[in-house]
Amino acid sequence: MTRKINIALAGNPNSGKSTLFNQLTGLHQKISNYPGTTVDVHTGVRTWKEQYEMHITDLPGFYSLYPKSEDERVAVHEMMNNAFERKFDVIIYVADASNLRRSLMLFSQIVDLKEPVILALNMTDLAANLGIQVDTRKLEEVLGVPVVEIVARKGKGIDALLDKIVQQPREPSFTFHPSSFYQNSVALKIGEISGVKKVYTNILMAHNAAFFPTFNEGILQIIQEEQVDLIALQSNDSLHRFKVIDELLAFCVKRTTKEANADFSNKLDKLLTHRVWGYLIFLIVFFLIFQAIFSIAAYPMDWVEGAFNKLIALLENALPDNLAASFLLDGLLPGIQGVVVFVPQIAILFGLLTILEDSGYMARVSFIMDKLLRKFGLNGKSVVPLIGGMACAVGSIMAARTIENRKERLLTILVTPLMSCSARLPVYILLIGMIAEPKRILGIFNIQGLMLFGMYLLGVFSSLLVAFIASYFVKSDKKNYFIMEMPVYRSIVWKNVLSNMWNKSKVFVLSAGKIIVIVSVILWMMGSFAPGNAFSTIEARYEHTDMTSDEKVSAIASEKLEASYLGILGKSIEPVIRPLGYDWKIGIGLISSLAAREVFVGTMNTIYSISDDDNTIGLREKMQKDIHPITGKPIYSPLVALSLLLFYAFALQCVSTIAIVKKETGGWTWPVIQLVLLTGLAYFSSLVVYQVFK
Amino acid sequence: MLLADIENGIWCKIESIADQDVFLKLLDMGCIPGEEVSIIYRAPLGDPIALKVSGYTLSVRLDEARKIEVKKV
Incomplete structure (x- = not known):
């Protein structure tokens, strides 16, 4: 026994x-x-x-x-x-x-x-x-x-x-x-x-x-x-x-006095907190982390996507063409995929963070960044969530835990989603392509590239600005000090790294994962049902056309989406988003972005009945040819694209982020405040830009 | 003298700590009246500062160092 x-x-x-x-x-x-x-x-x-x-x-x-x-x-x-x-x-x-x-x-x-x-x-x-x-x-x-x-x-x-x-x-x-x-x-x-x-x-x-x-x-x-x-x-x-x-x-x-070890530690401290070398090393280290989350994570993310696509294709052939199958193939599985696809980024981010934390480097980063970030109501330790936010806000918000001060932690969580995450990238690329030609200025700089860089800068500045303003409204802890042990430098324990990668991924899947799947399923339901017999009418109409079957399928999909509850919702919010220059089609795109921002591109593909999902250029051409039925002008003028670009830069359109903020703050108060604040900011800035330059 | 006004590398003895919250936190950290302390380096913008105290390195902001009354040894 x-x-x-x-x-x-x-x-x-x-x-x-x-x-x-x-x-x-x-x-x-x-x-x-x-x-x-x-x-x-x-x-x-x-x-x-x-x-x-x-x-x-x-x-x-x-x-x-x-x-x-x-x-x-x-x-x-x-x-x-x-x-x-x-x-x-x-x-x-x-x-x-x-x-x-x-x-x-x-x-x-x-x-x-x-x-x-x-x-x-x-x-x-x-x-x-x-x-x-x-x-x-x-x-x-x-x-x-x-x-x-x-x-x-x-x-x-x-x-x-x-x-x-x-x-x-x-x-x-x-x-x-x-x-x-x-x-x-x-x-x-x-x-x-x-x-x-x-x-x-x-x-x-x-x-x-x-x-x-x-x-x-x-x-x-x-x-x-x-x-x-x-x-x-x-x-x-x-x-x-x-x-x-x-x-x-x-x-x-x-x-017995043997100070050799302490001496080494002191020398390293002086280097890592040096006014030039300290910041340079910091920039290099975080650039590498950013690269790792961005590019190394792309491989496992591709595998996840590939595996799910294969699974869905396999089931598509095996299952009958009915509602239950559609629920599984278009609602549930993509929802689960939407959760799993985040795991590589979270695992890599936390693997690297554990290395930085365990080695003792993170305390030095907080040390050199504290004064700078304190001016905005943040803390030296806010660096990690903010930079991680350029890859994905979800894991980064989990990383804000190391900030002991409640106010500084809340502010960090509040503004991290403003950093340009990787899910925005496909949207930015699509929209920037509508605003500027891929020309070069000064011989070397690509205008589109500069604009994209500008969007990242916008993310950084807006997050600092919002933190600065919000710091006047968030109640402070009574105890407002920054007293931190500077741990000695140590080698990495790989067991710690692995267990943290595993644990954080698990926490994410189990907590935020649920909400993401539920929202994906709801969006699927809204997109696959329509009032009355709207769907069968559409199908009947296409029965005797001489289109190729591919054309027919995408045309039907497009019309069905318009007739569905999602389409109806998109149309019903049109009055609200019209002042920003958007029509109901963009409305559908905005709503479906809730599952993940990059879904916007996929939804637009369906609306403009593009069968090839990766065909951004084709989509852009079709969108640019779309003429407004009343004004007779193109719907997607560069100004509308710019307004939409700003909307995507600021709005909190990410259910995963909302779910993780709820988990990390222990209630719905903060996610709701954040949603209202950031989406309000998005709406307001898009409105101003569109109305002023119209 | 206040710890915030002391130059790097000078050893001082802590006399008193004015702020109650800071005092209680420093108490836990072994940075207490009677203890010897020295600033070993500063962040590039002069704030926070790193202290050698009780055999380890502790970082505090200048705001906190202004609450710590010290005497040179």
Whole structure:
């Protein structure tokens, strides 16, 4: 029979906690949303010696039991809640041995919770290089806590750690908090209502009353009665801890000064944050990332498309020509394809981001970009979502998680869809072709190319501008500081990279994927049904024409689309979009773009009955020949194309983005604000341009 | 003196931290009164700054460094 052991991994950010988690669980992981929050909690299973089944929870990284962000609150809640419902049999505390003083701060607090804990001293190789030698035996004796030396990135010490877990450690004997806490009247009174015999847990309950709905009111009352200064209590506690830790370190740690490693790190820092080289390296690195998402992802995306096309073609021959088959072939499968096709971009983006994050480079990028972006209400860490947004906003918005400050994170999420994503490219190419001839100016620059570049610049400037304006309206956190650890440089752990690629893709498919499929199916339904017998009338009309069968099929498709509910909707929004210079055909295109912006081109193909989907030039010619029935002028004048170009630059026409914003902000408020704001901006700017230059 | 006004590479001792939120955050990070600190480099636009404190590197904005009262050692 196997024994089940529940384990929590706790530690500071950058302590190597997640690396240890990946070493322990491999890809046997699950990510779940912590109830009521947007915080991800990773869980995984590891069997050991065929007798033990270890259920491991990787908590978000945190710095203390006095939480300051949503991530920290989740971790602290899990730690403290163990006094009430024993969810974890053992806590593994991962400490960075090369940065012991700070790492032991949180550890000292967890020790005082008097829950069974093991101290995993990570990065002992790095510590040895820095001349830091920890006497683990002594440390173990003093604390009454098992101590294991590990090097998580190399998988060293893992077995020893697992053995210690199996031995089920007892509650720590050492106490770090000030002895005055034993007589603290608040702790005593809270102890009476909570029934917890642990002094420090009761003290912390005064700070984190909101975690415990059952005791919340009682705790608040006690705080008021005792007129306790919580801030003083906290600083008294923490300052005392550092004193004890310093004594402990003097007793258990030997230092020989070897600064060679630190020297290298400093030199690299000076290069990467240099006023010229720093920005140059940044530009090169992000240019390469952009290229990777853009061009490397194109291959797997083509495979996905190819595989789906083959599958659909195969089924088309096998299935009867009825509604159920059409639902599968034209609605459901393309919807699923629309989800899967994003996966390569998301996987590559997160693979590269993990590399940048784990190596320590990302902190330097935030460092050099912070001042620049702060002017627009953003944050040094907004760089990643913004640049990633040039490939695809969906993964990039997921990447905004690293921004701790709520306001800066929301603003980043708000403006990321303004960056020119790759789905806009086919639309831009079609429209730019209607505005300008492919001529060269100054002998080298292609006008169309310049315009396309201009659209990317427009994306950058508009996102900064919108962030700047919106920053006056978004409520700020009380705590508005940017205090960030600069982690030391480290080599890449490929297991971390792969598991992050896998996990983020999974999260995307499971959360945003659903909404994308549903919307695709709805659009299919609207396009394939028409009121009354409109469809059969069209078919009957074409029965006795002498067109070739290809011509006939595309002509019928075109007329059917016009008669369908989608066509009716396109016509009914015509009054709204007419001031922008659009007709109902563009209206249909705009609505169907909701599934993905590039669908506009495909829809236009159907409307103008072009059978070859990739025939942009043919489509452009047909569109340009289209004459307005009333004015007798071409519908797609360069001005209309320009107005449409602006609409596509700003409007939030992407269901995937809306779905992921809902997931990342934990509700419908922000996606709705974003939809209204960006689409309003699109409408307004197209309106102004069209009306002014008409 | 304020930490924001100190030149790079000069070691100082932290005397006090004026802002409560900043103080509590720095408390967790081991950047506390009595601790020695030195600015090791600055971002190209002069802000934020990187500090050596408690054996590691911490980045703070000048806004925060203006809240930190220090004395040269």
